[in-house]
Amino acid sequence: MEVRAKKALGQHFLTDLSIAQRIAEALIVPCPVTGCEEINPMPALEIGPGMGVLTQYLLQREDVDLRMVEIDSESVNYLLVHFPQVQGKLLEADFLKLRLERFFPGKFCVIGNFPYNISSQIFFKILDYKEQVPQVVCMIQKEVAERIAEKPGTKTYGILSVLLQAWYDIEYLFTVGEGAFNPPPKVKSAVIRLVRNNRTELGCDEGLFKTVVKTGFNQRRKTLRNSLKPLIRAKAERDGWTDEQLAEFTSDPVFELRPERLSVEEFIALTVKLS
Numbered sequence: 001m002e003v004r005a006k007k008a009l010g011q012h013f014l015t016d017l018s019i020a021q022r023i024a025e026a027l028i029v030p031c032p033v034t035g036c037e038e039i040n041p042m043p044a045l046e047i048g049p050g051m052g053v054l055t056q057y058l059l060q061r062e063d064v065d066l067r068m069v070e071i072d073s074e075s076v077n078y079l080l081v082h083f084p085q086v087q088g089k090l091l092e093a094d095f096l097k098l099r100l101e102r103f104f105p106g107k108f109c110v111i112g113n114f115p116y117n118i119s120s121q122i123f124f125k126i127l128d129y130k131e132q133v134p135q136v137v138c139m140i141q142k143e144v145a146e147r148i149a150e151k152p153g154t155k156t157y158g159i160l161s162v163l164l165q166a167w168y169d170i171e172y173l174f175t176v177g178e179g180a181f182n183p184p185p186k187v188k189s190a191v192i193r194l195v196r197n198n199r200t201e202l203g204c205d206e207g208l209f210k211t212v213v214k215t216g217f218n219q220r221r222k223t224l225r226n227s228l229k230p231l232i233r234a235k236a237e238r239d240g241w242t243d244e245q246l247a248e249f250t251s252d253p254v255f256e257l258r259p260e261r262l263s264v265e266e267f268i269a270l271t272v273k274l275s
Helices: 017-025 055-059 071-081 116-128 142-149 159-165 206-218 229-239 243-250 266-274
Strands: 040-046 064-070 090-092 109-113 135-139 168-176 189-195
Touching: 017 055, 017 109, 017 135, 017 168, 040 055, 055 064, 064 071, 071 090, 116 142, 116 159, 116 189, 135 142, 135 229, 142 159, 142 168, 142 189, 159 168, 159 206, 159 266, 206 229, 206 266, 229 243, 229 266
Parallel strands: 040 064, 040 109, 064 090, 109 135
Antiparallel strands: 135 189, 168 189
16 A cells, blocks of 8 residues: 655655655754753654655654644555554644644644645744744755755845744755655755754844845845835835935945845844834
């Protein structure tokens, strides 16, 4: 009995056992984050276990208290037959719709071979739970992994880079070739690790910060003076500026830059400026 990979779910089942073992071993316990030093075993959630290739190695770890979420009922049935020990720990559900606090009252790590078609959405959901999720180990498209880990100043650097790096230290661990999967994807994959940094607050309105980052990168070829025009105009109207005051505000050299030039700290400073 094998599970048929479903294109609609973005399924590419990992078949290389050595890669699966390396991913399982990449989860650091005790987690090197303040407040997590004494948590052992560490609660962890595997997203999309599929046929359990990674799951089997996570179950062997005595320092990991594993739960799984799987949207595909065929995979759920396979796991229950081949790994009876997951009974009561396997949830048939859509991760993106889960209220995770119902299953994890405290801190928990996230691990998995993320479905490529929803990997960005998974990261945005993890950001919503950043105070509970001290560590993420995942396999995603190599291009997305590079983008997330990228530093300012390149075309690869983007929205996810800024929003995730604001709260996590990101480490690109290793590249995985197409042949490690069934069916093989058309692109290479990569494994990355995110560990929560020491930042407790941004020092600016978090909602506006996300808006500034997304608005800036949505027109990334333009300078920030042009791409952020709606936000600049809103501030001018809110504060009752004259044309001269608006001109003085937009004369700041930061508005001459394109978004990929700004670090997390510079985006925070820009958000404060636009508040």
